[in-house]
Amino acid sequence: xxxxxxxxxxxxxxxxxxxxxxxxxxxxxxxxxxxxxxxxxxxxxxxxxxxxxxxxxxxxxxxxxxxxxxxxxxxxxxxxxxxxxxxxxxxxxxxxxxxxxxxxxxxxxxxxxxxxxxxxxxxxxxxxxxxxxxxxxxxxxxxxxxxxxxxxxxxxxxxxxxxxxxxxxxxxxxxxxxxxxxxxxxxxxxxxxxxxxxxxxxxxxxxxxxxxxxxxxxxxxxxxxxxxxxxxxxxxxxxxxxxxxxxxxxxxxxxxxxxxxxxxxxxxxxxxxxxxxxxxxxxxxxxxxxxxxxxxxxxxxxxxxxxxxxxxxxxxxxxxxxxxxxxxxxxxxxxxxxxxxxxxxxxxxxxxxxxxxxxxxxxxxxxxxxxxxxxxxxxxxxxxxxxxxxxxxxxxxxxxxxxxxxxxxxxxxxxxxxxxxxxxxxxxxxxxxxxxxxxxxxxxxxx
Amino acid sequence: xxxxxxxxxxxxxxxxxxxxxxxxxxxxxxxxxxxxxxxxxxxxxxxxxxxxxxxxxxxxxxxxxxxxxxxxxxxxxxxxxxxxxxxxxxxxxxxxxxxxxxxxxxxxxxxxxxxxxxxxxxxxxxxxxxxxxxxxxxxxxxxxxxxxxxxxxxxxxxxxxxxxxxxxxxxxxxxxxxxxxxxxxxxxxxxxxxxxxxxxxxxxxxxxxxxxxxxxxxxxxxxxxxxxxxxxxxxxxxxxxxxxxxxxxxxxxxxxxxxxxxxxxxxxxxxxxxxxxxxxxxxxxxxxxxxxxxxxxxxxxxxxxxxxxxxxxxxxxxxxxxxxxxxxxxxxxxxxxxxxxxxxxxxxxxxxxxxxxxxxxxxxxxxxxxxxxxxxxxxxxxxxxxxxxxxxxxxxxxxxxxxxxxxxxxxxxxxxxxxxxxxxxxxxxxxxxxxxxxxxxxxxxxxxxxxxxxxxxxxxxxxxxxxxxxxxxxxxxxxxxxx
Numbered sequence: 001x002x003x004x005x006x007x008x009x010x011x012x013x014x015x016x017x018x019x020x021x022x023x024x025x026x027x028x029x030x031x032x033x034x035x036x037x038x039x040x041x042x043x044x045x046x047x048x049x050x051x052x053x054x055x056x057x058x059x060x061x062x063x064x065x066x067x068x069x070x071x072x073x074x075x076x077x078x079x080x081x082x083x084x085x086x087x088x089x090x091x092x093x094x095x096x097x098x099x100x101x102x103x104x105x106x107x108x109x110x111x112x113x114x115x116x117x118x119x120x121x122x123x124x125x126x127x128x129x130x131x132x133x134x135x136x137x138x139x140x141x142x143x144x145x146x147x148x149x150x151x152x153x154x155x156x157x158x159x160x161x162x163x164x165x166x167x168x169x170x171x172x173x174x175x176x177x178x179x180x181x182x183x184x185x186x187x188x189x190x191x192x193x194x195x196x197x198x199x200x201x202x203x204x205x206x207x208x209x210x211x212x213x214x215x216x217x218x219x220x221x222x223x224x225x226x227x228x229x230x231x232x233x234x235x236x237x238x239x240x241x242x243x244x245x246x247x248x249x250x251x252x253x254x255x256x257x258x259x260x261x262x263x264x265x266x267x268x269x270x271x272x273x274x275x276x277x278x279x280x281x282x283x284x285x286x287x288x289x290x291x292x293x294x295x296x297x298x299x300x301x302x303x304x305x306x307x308x309x310x311x312x313x314x315x316x317x318x319x320x321x322x323x324x325x326x327x328x329x330x331x332x333x334x335x336x337x338x339x340x341x342x343x344x345x346x347x348x349x350x351x352x353x354x355x356x357x358x359x360x361x362x363x364x365x366x367x368x369x370x371x372x373x374x375x376x377x378x379x380x381x382x383x384x385x386x387x388x389x390x391x392x393x394x395x396x397x398x399x400x401x402x403x404x405x406x407x408x409x410x411x412x413x414x415x416x417x418x419x420x421x422x423x424x425x426x427x428x429x430x431x432x433x434x435x436x437x438x439x440x441x442x443x444x445x446x447x
Numbered sequence: 448x449x450x451x452x453x454x455x456x457x458x459x460x461x462x463x464x465x466x467x468x469x470x471x472x473x474x475x476x477x478x479x480x481x482x483x484x485x486x487x488x489x490x491x492x493x494x495x496x497x498x499x500x501x502x503x504x505x506x507x508x509x510x511x512x513x514x515x516x517x518x519x520x521x522x523x524x525x526x527x528x529x530x531x532x533x534x535x536x537x538x539x540x541x542x543x544x545x546x547x548x549x550x551x552x553x554x555x556x557x558x559x560x561x562x563x564x565x566x567x568x569x570x571x572x573x574x575x576x577x578x579x580x581x582x583x584x585x586x587x588x589x590x591x592x593x594x595x596x597x598x599x600x601x602x603x604x605x606x607x608x609x610x611x612x613x614x615x616x617x618x619x620x621x622x623x624x625x626x627x628x629x630x631x632x633x634x635x636x637x638x639x640x641x642x643x644x645x646x647x648x649x650x651x652x653x654x655x656x657x658x659x660x661x662x663x664x665x666x667x668x669x670x671x672x673x674x675x676x677x678x679x680x681x682x683x684x685x686x687x688x689x690x691x692x693x694x695x696x697x698x699x700x701x702x703x704x705x706x707x708x709x710x711x712x713x714x715x716x717x718x719x720x721x722x723x724x725x726x727x728x729x730x731x732x733x734x735x736x737x738x739x740x741x742x743x744x745x746x747x748x749x750x751x752x753x754x755x756x757x758x759x760x761x762x763x764x765x766x767x768x769x770x771x772x773x774x775x776x777x778x779x780x781x782x783x784x785x786x787x788x789x790x791x792x793x794x795x796x797x798x799x800x801x802x803x804x805x806x807x808x809x810x811x812x813x814x815x816x817x818x819x820x821x822x823x824x825x826x827x828x829x830x831x832x833x834x835x836x837x838x839x840x841x842x843x844x845x846x847x848x849x850x851x852x853x854x855x856x857x858x859x860x861x862x863x864x865x866x867x868x869x870x871x872x873x874x875x876x877x878x879x880x881x882x883x884x885x886x887x888x889x890x891x892x893x894x895x896x897x898x899x900x901x902x903x904x905x906x907x908x909x910x911x912x913x914x915x916x917x918x919x920x921x922x923x924x925x926x927x928x929x930x
Contacts, residue, residue, distance in 0.1 A: 097792065099791070122689055178855075184864070187888070188640055189883070273732055277729040365630050393627055413634070421634060
């Protein structure tokens with residue numbers, strides 16, 4: 001570390017008192033991997049953010065970027081931390097044109113606020129994130145590439161991002177894309193920046209495509225005695241053309257966690273459409289349930305009731321971990337959901353972990369939470385599940401781990417990436433953040 | 448490298464069946480559907496990734512430019528060997544390698560023709576959504592290089608949304624696989640960055656693509672208007688009412704007449720403008736959706752609505768739309784096709800101003816385009832043999848694109864930048880924006896071995912390779928272009 005005796009004075013010189021926090025309690029509240037920063041900076045403009053980053057970059061200081069703090073813990077242990085840069089003062093909706101189904105937002109806008117604003121015009125942005133009620137920001141959701149159940153209908157978040165503005169570590173302010181829904185001019189910097197966890201630059205502003213809210217929705221709850229039957233029905237619902245918008249299979253623990261009855265396996269389906277078509281979808285799915293010999297389905301029609309349930313499902317991976325808990329995001333092919341549920345429970349039983357698992361059986365992402373007593377066994381669990389998923393072409397991201405376990409895991413994203421991919425990723429990092437100012441060590445393979 | 452030595456080396460890699468080098472043989476590889484052309488020294492036809500890896504090693508070691516080429520239907524010069532060298536024609540890498548219906552993906556080689564993929568997998572009940580008008584000929588590799596659009600992007604998104612993973616050969620011959628059929632592969636989104644990079648990062652040799660369940664029912668209809676102003680008001684009103692149809696296309700009167708004369712597709716020549724609208728989904732939803740859209744059209748001045756009641760009528764309407772560009776050749780020997788995008792609410796204003804630009808430059812401009820996306824395709828019709836016409840054509844085109852940028856839009860929605868619009872990039876991007884993009888490009892293709900001199904502005908001193916200069920030299924026949 002390079003000594004910066006005048007750190008505080010220098011930071012004050014850039015953004016004044018409004019842009020700086022140095023109280024120990026505040027610093028400790030944003031600690032990452034057991035490290036409290038020496039200062040928190042809160043730029044109110046891209047230019048201010050650029051000045052802070054340029055300063056840090058030229059003084060060898062290491063910076064972590066923070067939105068609502070919901071996803072800040074994702075990643076490998078930070079090598080070092082001097083400054084936390086928060087987006088809380090860059091929180092304006094810069095442009096909202098309902099007639100164009102387009103919105104421009106600064107990174108610090110809270111997802112819940114954005115959702116409310118768009119709903120006033122009967123529109124929504126299909127970007128889902130855990131921690132909606134805990135202050136998750138749109139910048140954080142994009143930086144960590146979050147997903148939820150409705151990815152089945154709308155695709156990943158990246159499909160909705162049409163423009164991005166960012167600040168690089170050296171203070172360069174640049175952008176990609178624009179504000180129209182089709183645009184092939186220049187390289188796709190939106191794709192480059194999504195999911196980078198602040199390791200390539202600060203995403204400070206984004207433009208998104210929007211959609212009209214669905215006219216009507218129905219949620220069906222079906223109970224099963226085994227995972228295979230639940231996941232089988234989920235895939236059948238797609239293949240027979242009932243066009244579900246979300247399909248989620250929950251084990252016993254996950255069902256209880258979202259307030260559903262205690263069943264071995266529960267399948268949640270959601271359909272959205274106009275009245276007549278919705279009726280037909282529900283009828284067809286009910287027929288599939290009968291064929292499969294399942295009871296029900298139970299129907300949730302009240303929109304608030306449905307909304308609350310799906311919000312809990314989306315938030316499942318996120319909890320304030322106390323003590324020895326973990327949360328893993330598992331990626332498999334959709335037809336491996338049942339195998340994942342079986343495999344994870346067999347492993348957990350053998351290694352004495354208590355786990356809950358929720359699998360979006362239509363798109364292949366699952367979230368697993370668990371608690372353990374024996375750290376060695378927890379480590380073995382993460383490693384074995386990771387190598388199982390990787391053998392089948394998927395991956396595991398150990399998103400939330402206590403620091404002691406995180407330090408032992410190696411890479412929280414496992415070993416799925418080839419040397420060829422890593423070489424390109426390291427090359428990109430070296431070009432855009434050569435001093436490794438931004439979140440050093442946090443990304444895959446310690447990038 | 449001396450040409451004889453080069454040919455000998457290429458023979459070793461590709462054999463006599465996989466190589467063309469006589470000037471008369473490579474002549475047809477000098478152009479695509481842009482206004483640009485340049486002769487390569489040789490054309491090779493790899494039949495596996497290994498050959499390409501050897502080629503790119505040779506190319507990197509000897510600084511030989513290599514330009515990948517799909518079907519050559521591109522409209523921005525992406526397949527033109529502007530620095531000469533070797534064209535890699537992907538025609539033999541066209542296999543469907545894998546179809547996994549349960550997990551809704553397919554693995555294809557880049558030379559696979561777009562439409563043939565959907566046809567081939569059709570019995571499974573699934574389809575590949577990106578549908579550029581060129582889809583009968585254009586390849587998946589070309590589609591993903593350009594992030595191709597098409598009428599149904601409105602509902603299904605552009606090509607990039609449908610590409611899950613790639614295999615790519617880098618300069619030097621290294622083969623790297625990115626992405627995966629399973630979601631969210633860890634790390635930076637290399638696949639997403641490569642798609643749409645116009646073949647300037649590496650040569651893609653395999654793509655894992657998303658396939659979608661076919662909609663159960665489709666309703667296709669035409670709404671007839673007195674003029675484009677009323678039709679574009681209707682487009683804005685449909686989108687503004689929160690309706691996203693599967694496709695929402697517009698044609699002006701000139702286009703309608705040409706299409707009818709050439710293709711007899713069922714477009715009413717008396718209309719000043721038509722909207723071709725398609726909605727799909729469960730059959731129970733279509734009546735209501737169609738009714739709502741028809742009402743909006745009538746409220747905005749539609750004087751008639753004609754539905755395609757049979758599959759044959761529907762196919763004909765789409766054949767007219769997708770074959771429209773070919774019909775232009777009947778009216779004028781040349782046309783210059785543009786590809787601007789504007790916010791959808793600006794359509795009425797922008798179309799009016801494009802009309803004014805036509806008058807100002809004394810040029811006929813026909814419009815057919817993806818109205819629902821705000822993606823304009825103004826076609827400037829002209830006869831290149833008329834003295835003094837070219838500067839007017841170029842200036843009018845520039846003015847139209849600049850207008851798109853002025854109202855918050857962009858210079859290309861789906862055709863790409865290539866060599867055609869590289870000098871216009873600075874209208875929308877700062878030096879810093881482009882420098883950042885170039886930095887990332889340098890990670891992949893630092894010496895510009897693969898597809899050089901594309902996308903970004905050329906240095907001012909290289910005036911001789913600017914499009915305008917070449918444009919003034921010669922024009923290819925555009926009769927069979929697709930938009």
